[in-house]
Amino acid sequence: MVLKWDEKLSVGVEALDEQHKELFQSLEELVEAFQESRQDKQVSELIEFLDDYSLRHFRAEDDLMRLYGYPGSEHHRKEHQIFISRLENLKQDLATKGPSHALASQATHLLLKWIVSHIKNVDYELGRYLKTASATTKSIQTK
Ligand SMILES: [Fe+2]
Incomplete structure (x- = not known):
């Protein structure tokens, strides 16, 4: 599975695309860390970053x-909640089993599959709406 963000995943809102790129990057690093069975502490730090960053995003x-x-905000928020609980499960598995190839594939499948599908469908719809709704403003800014 490819971990790179590409133009096909653009939602048409630059500020959101930039945040999505960062999410991909931290997920890629996390999967690499799992595959190399790096020290728990490094993996925990990466998960913490991913946790924190996804919440801010x-x-x-x-x-x-x-x-x-x-x-469509209610449905969108519920989708985010799914990601948060999957990440929570991953944290628990890491705590009980430690970093491993098995966790790498779990992280890849659960988180990446979610991100790709979420961006292509739910975020894409949001981006389309924002572009129309903000047609009178210059650009869409996030904090
Ligand atoms: Fe979203």
Whole structure:
């Protein structure tokens, strides 16, 4: 499975695309760390970063949905919640089993599959809405 962000995943809103690229990058690093069975501490730090960053990113999308009165916000927020609980499970597995190839493939399948599908469908719809709703403003900014 390819871990790189590419143009096909663009949602048409630069600020969100940039955040998605960072999410991909940290996920890629996490999977590499698992595959190399690096020390628990390094993997934990990466997970912490991913945890923190994804929350900030979801909050940024949340703010935009509220600001522009997005009608699909409830469904979108529920989707984010799925990612958060999957990451939570991964943290628990790491705590009980330690870093391994098995966890790498679990992380790749659960998180990456979610991210790709979420960006291509849910975020893409949001991006389309934001572009129309913000047509009178210059650019869409996130905090
Ligand atoms: Fe989203």
